[in-house]
Amino acid sequence: xxxxxxxxxxxxxxxxxxxxxxxxxxxxxxxxxxxxxxxxxxxxxxxxxxxxxxxxxxxxxxxxxxxxxxxxxxxxxxxxxxxxxxxxxxxxxxxxxxxxxxxxxxxxxxxxxxxxxxxxxxxxxxxxxxxxxxxxxxxxxxxxxxxxxxxxxxxxxxxxxxxxxxxxxxxxxxxxxxxxxxxxxxxxxxxxxxxxxxxxxxxxxxxxxxxxxxxxxxxxxxxxxxxxxxxxxxxxxxxxxxxxxxxxxxxxxxxxxxxxxxxxxxxxxxxxxxxxxxxxxxxxxxxxxxxxxxxxxxxxxxxxxxxxxxxxxxxxxxxxxxxxxxxxxxxxxxxxxxxxxxxxxxxxxxxxxxxxxxxxxxxxxxxxxxxxxxxxxxxxxxxxxxxxxxxxxxxxxxxxxxxxxxxxxxxxxxxxxxxxxxxxxxxxxxxxxxxxxxxxxxxxxxxxxxxxxxxxxxxxxxxxxxxxxxxxxxxxxxxxxxxxxxxxxxxxxxxxxxxx
Numbered sequence: 001x002x003x004x005x006x007x008x009x010x011x012x013x014x015x016x017x018x019x020x021x022x023x024x025x026x027x028x029x030x031x032x033x034x035x036x037x038x039x040x041x042x043x044x045x046x047x048x049x050x051x052x053x054x055x056x057x058x059x060x061x062x063x064x065x066x067x068x069x070x071x072x073x074x075x076x077x078x079x080x081x082x083x084x085x086x087x088x089x090x091x092x093x094x095x096x097x098x099x100x101x102x103x104x105x106x107x108x109x110x111x112x113x114x115x116x117x118x119x120x121x122x123x124x125x126x127x128x129x130x131x132x133x134x135x136x137x138x139x140x141x142x143x144x145x146x147x148x149x150x151x152x153x154x155x156x157x158x159x160x161x162x163x164x165x166x167x168x169x170x171x172x173x174x175x176x177x178x179x180x181x182x183x184x185x186x187x188x189x190x191x192x193x194x195x196x197x198x199x200x201x202x203x204x205x206x207x208x209x210x211x212x213x214x215x216x217x218x219x220x221x222x223x224x225x226x227x228x229x230x231x232x233x234x235x236x237x238x239x240x241x242x243x244x245x246x247x248x249x250x251x252x253x254x255x256x257x258x259x260x261x262x263x264x265x266x267x268x269x270x271x272x273x274x275x276x277x278x279x280x281x282x283x284x285x286x287x288x289x290x291x292x293x294x295x296x297x298x299x300x301x302x303x304x305x306x307x308x309x310x311x312x313x314x315x316x317x318x319x320x321x322x323x324x325x326x327x328x329x330x331x332x333x334x335x336x337x338x339x340x341x342x343x344x345x346x347x348x349x350x351x352x353x354x355x356x357x358x359x360x361x362x363x364x365x366x367x368x369x370x371x372x373x374x375x376x377x378x379x380x381x382x383x384x385x386x387x388x389x390x391x392x393x394x395x396x397x398x399x400x401x402x403x404x405x406x407x408x409x410x411x412x413x414x415x416x417x418x419x420x421x422x423x424x425x426x427x428x429x430x431x432x433x434x435x436x437x438x439x440x441x442x443x444x445x446x447x448x449x450x451x452x453x454x455x456x457x458x459x460x461x462x463x464x465x466x467x468x469x470x471x472x473x474x475x476x477x478x479x480x481x482x483x484x485x486x487x488x489x490x491x492x493x494x495x496x497x498x499x500x
Contacts, residue, residue: 017273017274017277017278018157019157019158019160019161019162019277020161020273020274020276020277021273022161022162022165022166023160023161023162023165024269024270024273026165026166026168026169027165027266028266028267028270029169030168030169030172030173031043031263031266031331032330032331033169033172033173033176033177034046034047034176035263035331035332035335036331036332037176037177037180037181038176038181038183040255040256040259040260040334041254041255041256041259042181042183042255042259043259043262043263044250044254044255044256044257044258044259044260044262045120045122045123045126045183045255045258045259046126046183046186046187047246047258047259047262048118048120048123048246048247048250048255048258048262049123049126049127049130049183049187050130051243051246051247051262052113052127052243052247053127053130053131053133053134054239054243055239055240055243056106056131056134057134057137057138057141058239059102060095060098060099060102060103060134060135060137060138061095061138061141061142062094062095062098064091064094064095064142064145065141065142065144065145066145066283066363067087067091068087068088068091068142068145068146068148068149069145069148069149069283069284069287070149070283070284070287070363070364071083071084071087071149072084072087072088072146072149072150072284073149073151073284073285073287073288074287074288074290075087076150076288077288077292088146091142091146092142095138095139095142099134099135099138103131103134103135106131106134107128107131107132110124110127110128110131111124113127114127117251118250118251119251120250120255125183125184125187126183126184126187129184129187129188129191130187130190130191132191133187133190133191133194133195135198136191136194136195136197136198137194137198139198139201139202140159140160140164140194140197140198140201141160143159143198143201143202143204143205144156144159144160144201146205147159147201147204147205148280148283148284149284151284153281155204159197159200159201159204160197160201163193163196163197163200164193164194164196164197165193166193167192167193167196167197168189168190168192168193168194171189171190171192171193172186172189172190174189175188175189176189237372237375237376237379240375240379241375241378241379241382241405241406241409244379244382244383244386244401244402244405245261245265245382245386245390245398245399245401245402246258246261246262246265246398248383248386248387248390248398249261249390249394249395249398252386252387252390252391253390253391253394253395253398257394257395257398258395260335260337260338260341260394260395261338261341261395261398261399263328263331263335263338264328264338264341264342264345264395264399265345265402267320267327267328267342267345268320268342268345268346268348268349269349270316270320271313271316271317271320271346271349271350271353272313272349272352272353273313274308274309274312274313275309275313275352275353275357278305278308278309278357279305279357279359279360282301282305282357282360283360283363283364285301286298286301286360286361286364286365287364289301290364290365290366298361298421298423299421299422299423299424302356302357302358302361302417302423302424302425303425303427303430305356305357306355306356306357306425306430307425307427307430307433309353309356310353310354310430310433310434311433311475313353314353314433314434314436314437314440314471315437315440315467315468315471317346317349317350317353317437318437318440318441318444318467318471319444319460319463319464319467320342320346321343321346321347321441322441322444322445322448323444323448323459323460323463324339324342324343324346325339326456326459326460326463327342327456327460328342329456330456330457330460338395340396340399341395341396341398341399344396344399344400344402344403345399345402345403347403348399348402348403348406348407349406351403351406351407351409351410351411352406352410354410354425355410355411355413355414355425356425358410358413358414358416358417358425359371359374359413361417361421361423362374362413362416362417362420365420365421367416367420370416371413374409374412374413374416375409377408377412378405378406378408378409378412379405381404381405381408382401382402382405385400385401385404385405386398386401388401389401433475435474436471436474436475437471439470439474440467440470440471440474443470444463444466444467444470447466448463451463
């Protein structure tokens with residue numbers, strides 16, 4: 001890695017931020033269309049089908065997307081082009097063969113699942129339609145991972161996070177409005193984005209990556225399964241960890257409770273936009289440093305990334321937490337009843353922001369089984385909490401279970417990263433970046449009751465610049481009175497010297 005690595009990381013993060021923000025915005029708009037066209041029960045049904053089909057899609061990826069992000073830069077750093085191209089060809093062969101066998105089994109099991117597990121027969125047609133689009137979902141995801149492995153950030157972002165979501169939204173909104181709320185037809189339109197995305201990503205890979213003609217890719221199925229096997233388990237468990245509450249609500253509660261929780265969950269997920277973006281870009285750089293045995297650079301990289309994502313995300317976290325009723329009312333007034341759910345889910349996301357990208361350091365240094373153990377323990381805790389809380393408190397109980405489980409999960413990863421690499425994100429500058437956020441938080445609590453009556457959207461348009469102004473003012477004041485910039489710059493210079 002050259003001494004421009006931090007600049008490359010920043011540029012890559014910029015593209016990921018743009019793509020993630022766009023994708024998140026489109027997904028929120030899709031939920032707005034759904035909420036304003038369908039009943040609360042239908043919103044719950046579609047989100048349950050969407051969540052379960054996404055889980056099935058992750059099964060069909062077999063963990064190969066993460067393998068590409070690891071193997072391509074790893075073999076590239078060692079100039080082993082045979083293994084590099086062999087990994088790609090092997091991954092594509094495994095993927096196509098896998099979903100050709102698994103897809104019919106999934107389709108055959110959907111009626112029993114909908115009636116016997118979720119007790120919701122209305123789920124059957126929607127889930128069947130969404131499941132049929134999974135092969136194209138897998139090809140799009142795998143192709144984007146290959147592009148990321150070659151650090152072709154913008155093509156990957158453009159296809160997976162911009163083109164596909166935009167087509168999905170346009171097609172879904174048209175179908176659902178024309179049909180008057182036919183969820184099955186909406187699902188067919190939703191799949192259109194994956195079909196076009198798969199075609200485009202295949203064309204980009206075929207023409208955008210130059211592979212030497214004289215090199216025959218080595219078939220490294222055993223190595224790929226050695227990495228992607230645990231990654232598949234980790235991905236399944238990780239997404240089971242993310243979706244546990246929706247699945248358990250689908251089993252133990254009504255479709256209305258699923259709808260209420262799913263909207264709050266998706267809004268709270270917006271807070272991780274920058275975290276997800278920079279973590280995605282960070283993966284190949286950690287793999288390359290690991291391939292070059294430059295583990296001494298991990299600590300500085302960890303701290304810089306954590307500081308940056310905290311500084312950018314905290315003001316938006318404050319808005320979502322304090323103005324939760326207003327945020328939910330933008331969808332529909334009935335969703336104000338989910339205020340407590342949204343606030344608890346916002347607290348859950350805060351655990352990711354504080355601990356930073358600890359999981360990526362474990363995954364990209366081949367501590368996959370350790371990562372698998374973390375997720376497994378978290379799911380056991382989450383299921384136990386869901387079993388107790390959901391029958392008593394419904395959607396709020398699911399949110400409390402998620403907050404406790406995710407906090408445990410991130411704390412466990414933080415301890416493991418420190419144990420293996422002796423690194424942590426809590427430098428002298430960490431607590432300094434929390435000061436402007438604390439002042440802004442209590443300022444908004446103080447002025448919120450004094451704001452005039454207005455529409456929810458108008459109120460948010462007023463609150464946003466106020467919060468950003470207060471946060472920026474106190475942050476700039478902090479910079480003048482402390483050596484925060486010098487500390488971050490010292491960390492950056494130290495990192496660049498080590499990887500130069």
